[in-house]
Amino acid sequence: MTLWQMAAVLLAGVAAGTINTVVGSGTLITFPTLLAMGLPPVTANVSNTVGLVPGSVSGAIGYRRELAGQRRRLVRLGSASLIGGLLGGVLLLELPSQVFGAVVPALIALGCLLVIFQPAISRRVAARRGAVPEHGAAWVWVLVLLTGIYGGYFGAAQGVLLMAVLGIGLQETMQRNNATKNVLAALVNGVAAVLFLFVAHVDWRAAVLIAVGSTIGGQIGARVGRRLPPAALRAVIVAVGVFALVKFLLAS
16 A cells, blocks of 8 residues: 555545544445555455444544433443444355345435434324333334444444434434434444454554544544534435435445
């Protein structure tokens, strides 16, 4: 890897860390960059997952004010993310990419639609069910688990799906949900990365460059994301989701 290639991977890490903290889908920047550097797809995916872990942690730390009072919720939903991330990592190593590649566009499209209609859906769900439990409706844990499986496998637009699930299942502000999303994504990436360290090949030069860049990006994303009003944050989430959907469809 030349000096210019290393700089490109580092900058891609900064961009991915920023986007992941605000909404998600930073993988759509770093993964193609690693492929362009000549890394095999699985090695690129594994190295990317390992490299993005510090960025996810950085973003969660940047949103620490919004995490106040959510400890019990994070423990409960975090268990789903840990299990899902581990299962997703196993699937990456065992299944052909076509299996998940066939459903990724549908999941991203569904996530975008749920984010768009989340306020109306949340009002109807709350009216029929009454007060939402502190940790979210019972089905939130299941959907966080499924999102974690997807995140451990690939991860692009994981944040879009998580924001849709949390927005409908919890009675919280967009910013507090975004803080929760960052912690859950960090757990998914972290447990998948630990698995990959033992059973997969990691390109450490690429992983370290992405780690440094995404850590910086995580702090940038926290400052930018916190200042966005709910409508603007929702618009950014949908825009990133649509971009991810178009990119997947063009690649297929």
